[in-house]
Each structure stands twice: as C-alpha cells, then as structure tokens.
Amino acid sequence: MSSFQQYSNSPGDVPSLDTEALTRHKMTVKEFAGSRAAQERLIAEWKGEIEEAVRAACPLDFFPQEFVVVSWKQLQVILARDGFPKRFEHWSFGQKYASQQVHDTYGLSRTYELVLNTDPCVAYLLDSNSVQETRTVMAHVYFHNMFFKHNPYFSETNRKMLGKMGEHADRIKKYQEEHGPDKVERFLDTALSIDNLIDIHSVALQRTREDYAPTAGLEVRQTRPITPVRFAVPDYLDRYVNPPEVLKAQVEREQRERDQRLKNNPPEPVQDILMFLMKHAPLEPWQQDILSMVRDEAYYFAPQGMTKIMNEGWASYWHSKLMTDYLLPRYPSEIVDYCEFNASVLAPGGQRINPYRLGVRLFRDIEERWDKGKFGPDWDACRDMEERRNWDKKLGLGGQEIINALLTHNDLTFIDRYLTPEFCAENKLHVNRETSGGDVVIDSEDFKRVRSLLVHSLTNLGRPKLAVINANHANRGELVIMHSFDGRALDLGQAKTTCQNLYALWTRPVHVLSRHDNGTSLKMSCENGNFGVHQVAKEFEKYFEGES
C-alpha cells in the first residue's frame, strides 16, 4: 500500500507504469516458472517465506510440510481417490473421476487446496492456479497442518496413511489375483456399503492394539459341527478308550459354551459394526482383511468429517491474518486479486452453510468475545443492550481461547459451546424448509431452532446411529441392529440393499429396528435373501423398551 502513496505524492514524477509487474501474479504457476523443476524451486522459495510468517503469527507448531505440484488431470485422479494417489481398485473411484471431468467441462467447481493428514503433511498445488492463489493456498495449508497435529480428534489417526493406502491397494490387488476380480469387487461393494457403521466416538480414543491388528482376536462364528477329541486307537479298543458317554458330554459342554458366548454377545450395544462383523461373521481370512482395511480407512477419514467447519475456519482465519499482516505488504499489487479470491471462498452459502465462512466468523467472534470479556455470568446476566454493545473488559484472552477451542473441540461441541444468538442474527443463519413444490423457503430465524438443527446435522457425522444389540436373537444366531431414532427416518430404499449386504456377510437373518417419520416402530428384515419391512412383532418389542 505504501508504494501506491509514494507515487501519488509526487505528481511531477510519474513513473512509467510497469503493467507486467502488476499482472505477473495472475499468471499460472506453470506459465510463471516454466518447467516442473523450476516450479518446485519457486514453491520452495515461497515455502521458506511463508513458514517464517506462520511461526511469527501463531504459537502452535506443525508437521514438516511438503508441497507436490500436480496438473489438473492428476489432481482430478487424486480428488477421486480422496486425496491419495494410490488406492485400491474400485469402480466408485472411476465414477467420481468421471463426474469431476463433467464438472470441469462445465466449470462448476474449482479446487484450490487439498491437504492430507499425514506426517510429513502432504499438500497438492495445482500448476494452473495463479501465483497469487498459490501463495494464499500455501498459507492456508499450514494451518490445516497445524490443526491435524493439535486437534485431539486426529491424535489417533495413522499419519503414514499415504503408504498405508498403497499397501491396501497392493493387498486387494493380490486378492483379486487369488480369488478373481469379480468376487473381490462384489465383496468390496458389500463392505463399502457399511463403511459408515463405525463408532465415531472412539475416534479420539486409543482403540486397543487388538482392534488395530487386522486378524487378531477373531473368533469366527462357529457353524462347523463340534467334533469331540478322540484318542487314536485300534477299532476294538475304541469303545473303551473313547466311551460314547464321554464324547457326548464333551459335545454338550462345547455346545453350552458356544451358546453362552452367542447369548452374551454383545454385552452392550456395539456401534463399531464393522469390527463386530470382522470378529463374528463367518468370513474367509481375505474377506476379514478387506473389511479391516475398509474400516481403517473409515476411521482415518472420520475426524475430517467431524471437524470440517473448525478446520476450514481455523485455516481461513489464519491465512487472512497471515496474508494481510505479513505477506501482502511484500506483494502490494496482489491485494485486489487476493480480496476477490478471499471473497469467493468466504461467500455465504445461501441455502447451505459454507463451512469456510461459518468457521472463520465463529473464530473471529470468539476472539472478539474473549478479548472483550463477553462471556461468563456477568455477561449472561446483562440485559442492557447499550451496555452489551459497548462491553469491553480488555481481557485480551481471544488469542488463547481460539487455541483452546482447537485443542478441545470438534464441530459438534464447537457449535454447542460458541454459537450465540447475536452471532446467528448477525450472520443471518436460518432454518430452510423445502415446500412440497420443491421451493426452499426460510422457515425460521429462531436461534434455538437453528442451533438444534445444526447440532443435529453434525451429530454422528450427520449419519444415522446404528448398533448391534443382539447377535443371537431367539437363540437362532439372528442379528438385531437398532437405529437410535432422533426424529429422522432412514431412507428405506437404500436401507433395503444395505440390509441385504449385511445378510450376505452374516449369513443368518438380519433385523434392523427403526422408526417411521411419525415415530411408529418398524422392523426391516432380510431372511434367506428376502427383504421385508414389517410391523414390530412381539418378540422384538423388548428391544425398544430400553430406548427412551
């Protein structure tokens, strides 16, 4: 900015306008640097500059950062595979890739950044982004990195996932060779269909080592007949050495133990249904292994879904600060383009929430409130609007509080803790309702409704919560899964196929208990390959009793 003033203060000495310098930052990285090696040198140079600014601006540290420059085509593949260049073969990645190409052709979406939760932290830079965009993205990336490192929900994620994903791909490739691609594809279709049936509350806990090991602790449900131990003796001695009563008693004891195990199984509801099936469904080792890989990947991705608003908010909050305080003064000609870029990223979502915008505004709100002491009993008790408006205790705790938020919360608890009626009003958050005609109208701007809906949509990653509550219903080895109803009914069409997939794994009847929109209970059952939705029969009523 100062350089502009210099020019206007000396009207007699108008320098010839260096238009090239003014527009250089609009060039793409590729145009600017030329070869890939030159691009990487350039990135390395900016990296030093930005890292220095990051350290000066924020007290938290971060993983070593690595940037990989990719072309648009490469990025499309990487995006289709959720950020990983190498993943197991499955048509669903081909589908995502194909739809991205359509989006690209119509200019529907532009991806600015893609960061992986790994150590070292890997981020992709698009060689067709402009110089200015690239620098902003780089600044942004460092704070995702920091978020991954310090937010507790990421503490148990595998930071070597880049290699791990490749390993999964190799293992599945091997199974394709051993068992045929069709069989493996069918099983993957089944496994992916239940990949959301994990216990996201255990994400931040250290799951036991046993749980990590792909095959440890597995007790396949015994469908094999029980064969008693016999001593190998000549036939004429058999009657004496292996008396039939003893053998019979052995079989009975074993049967009792098995029954007991099944009856007690599980002692309390198991939300990690993937784990449960790995342990107890009659699967072949390769199938168990695939299930374990799908589960590992699901647990790896879960915290990112749980912290979308916070993570984007955190990174956007800091990149703005970094750019305006440290970096733009060095590149004053970029200010307009930076602002335009920033405005487009932080534009209001309209019918849907833009997580970048909501997150960054909440962080700024927290900073202001804790700087001015707008919290605690005094603040809550104050009803004088004038006083509230001018409230400033000059505590200066804002910087610390946003770090506390990072160190403690996920989106759900973050919203619950920090969303205020004033914030809702100021940002015009509202509840949308879709009318029968397909129009979307604003239904309410009531704070309580907005908050409760927002919290609802973030609970359990916005997925229905299901748990195994009995694995031996009526002593017939039938699986009973309960959906904890919170007012929202399941999509019955998809539930049908998913039920059939569960049945394919479990091989005994599977029952899913849930409720209709109006609250009446229902039972979806898959028995012998036939699916049906029924009223809840007497024998299943007991399962609803514990439910509140």
Next chain:
Amino acid sequence: MSTRPHNDPSTSQTQQHFSALDTASFGIEPDVRRFRDIVKGKVREDLKDYITSDDIVAQHGKDVISVPIKEITIPRFIFGSETDGVGEGEEGEGDAPGKKGGTEAGNHMREEQFHIEELADLLGENLELPRIKPRLTSGLEQAVPRYEGISRQGPPSLRDHKRTFREALRRTIAEGTYDEEDPTIVPIKEDFRYRSPRLKPRPKTNAVIFYVIDVSGSMGDLEKSLARNTAFWADAWIDRQYQGAEKCYIIHDVAAKVVDRETFFTTKESGGTIISSAYQLAKEQMATRFPPDQWNIYVFHFSDGDNSSKEDNLRAGELLKQDIIPFVNLFGYVEVGGHSQGGGFIRYLDSEFGETEGVVLTQMGDRGDIIEGIKDLLGTGR
C-alpha cells in the same frame, strides 16, 4: 514427481511414493473402465425404454449422445429425504431463496456420454440383430489405421506387454542378472514396446438409406414420432455397419419431393395419398444419384396405408417389383398408427410380396410396437 533437493529423509519417502506411480494418471483407467462397463450394463438393461423415449432420439446428428441414467450409488444407511436445513444469507424470514438443487436423495439422474456407435452395438446386442452382409462392395478403397507395427515410443495404453516382457527377459539374460530361482523381471525404459498404427487400405462400401414418409392429412404427431424413433435407430445401426451411410428423405402426399431431414419430420399437408409418386421419385433418385451397382440401398417407407385408390396400389406394386425391390438390399414398409382400416396398403403388399426376400412389412400402432418394428426391419441381416 521430479527431484527437488531436500535433506529431510521423510521427504524422500513421499517423493518415492509418488515416483513409484504412473504419474500421468495414477492408473485410474481400470476404475473408469469398470465404471463405464457398469453404466453400459445399466443402459443395456434399460435400452428398450431409451428406444421408445425421446431423450436420445432428440439428439440426432450428434456423434456423442448424452444418456440420462439413474445415479449409481453404493447403498448405505442414510437418512431419508430431509426437508429442513440450515442456511445463511440475506433474505428475511419467509422469503423463498429458490429451488433446491437436484432431486431427492437416491433419485439423482446423471448424464453419461456414449458414442453413437456404442449405442448401435448395444442395440444390436439387445435386439440380437445379425450383422449386415453388404450386397456389394465397391472397388473404392479407403485408408484405415490398423495397429500392426511395433515401436519403442508410444502411449501406455498401447503398450505391448508380451513384447515388452520378452525384451526385458532378453536383456536380463544378456546381462546375466536372470535368476531362475526368482524369475522376477522388471522392465526398464528401453524394454518397452508399443503397438503403432499403420494405414491400411480397405475396400469401401457405399450405403444409402431412403426414408419415405406419407405426409397426408391422416398422419398425426404419434405417427411422426414413431417414424422418427425408428429412423434414429435404423440410422445408428446401418451407419455402424457401413461406417456411415448417405440419407435421402422423400415426402409424399399426392406428389413426392426430396427434402432435408428437418422438413421430413415436420411437414404436415392436408391432401390425400398417392404412394406410387414416392416410389417413382425413389426410382429416379436411384437412377441418377445412387446407381444400384455401386450402392447398398435401403428403403424405409412410413405410411398409414391409406392410399387413394386400388389402381395406385397396383401402380406402386409394379414399381416395387420392376424397379426397386430387385435393386435394393432391403425394402421396409412400416404401417403406422392404429386406425388403418381404410386403405390397408400393407395387406396389398403382403399379398404381393409377403414371401419376397428383402422385403419387410411391419405395423406400429403405438410406442410399445417400436421395439418389435425395429427388430423386424433390421433383423434380416441384409
């Protein structure tokens, strides 16, 4: 990725991870191929619906056709349609911020691109159409690229694995690094061999399709659309078999004229019908523009069969017998519309040509008959 000087050992791990991959596309092709196969399977299953609907037929003339299909999803336990959501922005309470994007979950449609030739092949598979045996092949030649050569450079998709392996094996044996105990062979850049194209002349076959339609007053919108759908798929199939065919459109009521495709399907006259006028014109066109000794000729005639007089039936039959049927691969007559009690030209044709080879007579009352009609018309393999 290429090398960037860096001392951090973990960095090189990431670099290694990337450089071990086929960085051009990270090997996404098999996934895309498999997905396309699944989509194709869906289209094949539902092809009959596409044949009778207008979605595809309306895109006539394009090489690449968008086919709307139901989004393929991996089923999961998800919530049913949710009517409430949190939004943000300027409007006040009660305002309508607009239509919701997309339709309900699980009901998403998606457009998949298909080359018209792929659709023609699917049509052939679905209706079990025999491949056409051309009546004649002309002496004309055209150059067609064939992958018969081998070169050291080329795209990965054309890699010849067998030859590449052989080269690598030869090299490792020559180098003395071949280990019988562990016969793993890793090809290096010099070993790769690719198939390369060579232009090869191939005899060219000419084909022309005559579409003849009755535009008299009794031909309504339904009749037109039956003709349009049939013509679209006949075009696709015959074009596929001949690498492109000329089209000649003839409309007639009491008199006939040659028109363009647009006019063909939109013209509506009010007069009567004299079928022989159209056959006369077709005969002239064959004589002047498409001599039968050089062209494979197809004639498809759509009419409601309400010819003006018995005499004209005879005149038309004479033209067919003398000047058309002997010289064409196929003469197809489609009587469209459900109300053809009047003239019943098809009955006359059936009595005259019912047993003649190269003549197909079929009726289409409504859209449900299109499939069978197409099967009749194209099922002769001629």
